[in-house]
Amino acid sequence: MHNNYQRLESSSRSLGSSSMHLPASPPQYDDIDDDSNIQSTVHESSSSSSSSAAAAAGGGGGGGGVYMEQFEIEDPAGIVQQSLLNRAQTASKKFANNIQTRIIHPISKMIDPIYEGYKFLQMQYEKSILKIGNPLVIKRLLYVLIMMLIVFGMSKYNTNDSVNGVSVGALSRGKFYDMEKLSNTIGRIIDAKSMKEHLEYFSSIPHISGSKGDIALARYIEQYMKNNGLHNVEINEFQSFINYPNKQETFLRLADGSFNANLYEKHNENMEYLAYNPNALNTVDTISSKFLYLHYGTTKDYENLKQQGIDPKGKIILIKYGGDVPEPNKIHLAETYGVKAVVFITPKFESMQGDVIQRENVGLTRMAPGDILTPGWSSEGGYVTRLSWDKSETTPKIPSIPISWNDGEALIQKLNMGFKFEDGFSSGDGNSPDLQLKVSNIDRPVHPIWNVVGSIDGREQGDKGIIIGMQRDSTCYGTIGTNTGIAVFLEMIKVFTSLQRRYQWTPSRSIYFASFDATEYNLAGSTEWIENQKQSLRKDGYLYVDISDLISGDDLHINMHPFLFKSVFKALFQVKAGDKTLLSLVERNKAENNFLEMKNYIPFINLVNIPSLEIKYKGRPYPRNSCYDNFQNFEESNIDKQMLKHAQMVELLSRIVFDFAESPLIPYDFKNLGNMLFSYVHDLEKYTETIIAPLTVKPIMHFDRLERAVKVLMDVGAKFHKWSEQWDEYLNQNGGLEPPVYSRTRWAWNDNMVDFNARFLIREVQPKRSGYRNMLFGMPFDASTTGGGEFEWNTFPFVRGYLSKQDFSSAQNEINRLAFAIEDAARNFLNLV
Known part of the structure; x- marks a missing residue:
């Protein structure tokens, strides 16, 4: 069998090499570039140019040499040299005479009276100074006075569109930029047309992780960063498990031949249109078994079957995508019930054909995000320890495959017995026709993935960093799922670098822009990047902004850490949406701390506890991870044809990032954190009551120590808030100048804020879930993906x-350990200053 997925070279130097064997498709187009061809062409051109240059200079045996020899034979040397010398002497004398009479002489006549006047005034000046006092002292005083007047005039009457402050160097201490003027400029820089072009371009290339389309877009982003002046731009290569759909030996059919699932969208047999689940297990032989329908495949659905006396063990089950349980957990649950295989049914999209097939990751993210064969440690380099499939707790142990709604409905219609679910379909009683399944994806246990990272270095506390991260890869075109975020990401790069050029501005703290690969493969790109440098991120990272499916509807939705409340709502008030502000679009219940989807914020929150932010427009269902998520359907759905929502997101996120990058004090809202933690403790008590209520023997749980610890944090937050008010008042009274003692205290507060976050990370060498170390925030294994609206699952x-x-x-x-951690973090935050 021909294999288009040979192992790629690990070295980053091989990215442009003609020896690189990337997947031949998708997409099917000519090689992006061929360095060997380019080098050959350049070599030939330079050789040709060198030969021509040598010929023109009369060297070598070319035509230029022959021409010079003929010239010397045809002209007697003595006559020519004598004639040329005479002409040159005559011409030079004439030229010198013209300069003397026409330029030098008239200028001297003009200068002489001026010089005489200058000498006269100087004499009067000297006489006046002698009358006043010591000439040396008087001259110095006059010089100082004149310089003061010049500086005053330049600062007061400068017509250049600039802002106050100094960008770099020691003199920048205690001097701050006009933040309001800078932030108000952001909206004028945004170019909706440019974003539309980026959205269309990125949607024209299928970009499965590790494919040619993927590396093509990675290179584009790298070059875009460099062209816009970002620093330290590089492509970080990691190795991760990647699998690809195989055109051969993959099928789903009834044994009697009455049904054969169409596993290609749009009847297109290119690789990107074929059904598969990233990180799915392959079958060795064809699986043949009876099948059942289990709605969303939750524990409750299995219990409903059990009450009907129906055993799912040894069966193939059909379950729908969606609901409150993530797809990897559905696979994990099916394993515990002895199911043979899982077939996922794609939702029905009314505006599209019924052959839409979504492809969802089935690596167990809730156990450990990242490369499924290196859970908990970095996969960088070709010689790291990799687990076998059966030893990793992140890998699914039963096979799965997705199918379209049409095919799923056709199979369900053959089941007319058993438990009837709320959607009207029956589970079947276990006596269905035999269903045959074979999955033969192409596995690559060590395959390159590429993150692209660039930065704007900070001038004052450059070690502190904001990370703006976006998902680049997609299982197909990814217009809404990834490219709406990419368009905003690139525009934000342009916004911040434009502020640098226009105002000679450098942020107080560093801003990092990161394009993450392999998000659809269990968040491999972002997780491996974090695992490779988690120590520095714990010490220096203080905000992560996640950008992925940014524009998919009309409802503005916000997920944020409680620290971010004040800054986010200030920005919402400043950004216009028609004749209103974005604040008017945010309902109270849409501003949450609900980071429970499979997004790149998961490793930032759960591995290094960096406060995270996600803001997006959502509300309309779209065919995520399907080839129907393309630019044409985006335009026809009229979600954001004029790119107005994209522009609003650029301005809103840029204002928030600017606030965190430039505010002298990192604008963490400690007051809100204390208040929210207090409500989260009551929510935990409520959740505990629901667990205990059905039990015959009811244990007694104690929360009083945790409540006291939160009150200590609230008191510390109030003291910090009071100091920050005093600091702000002092600066206002002293014209914005900050003395060194205040600077040192302010830096200490900023350092303590980041240290505060790190104190909630557990130190166990081998935690039960290797990807989850945050005691304060993060997701439990069984948390609802939608949050359920009932409990604060992310706490x-x-x-x-x-x-x-x-x-x-x-x-x-x-609970006791958490209480100690909160009180300890609060007291250390106050005492370290």
């Missing part, structure tokens, strides 16, 4: 995890 994950297992002793120990 106190370890406590909630023990409670869901009814391990009350461990839950109480975790």
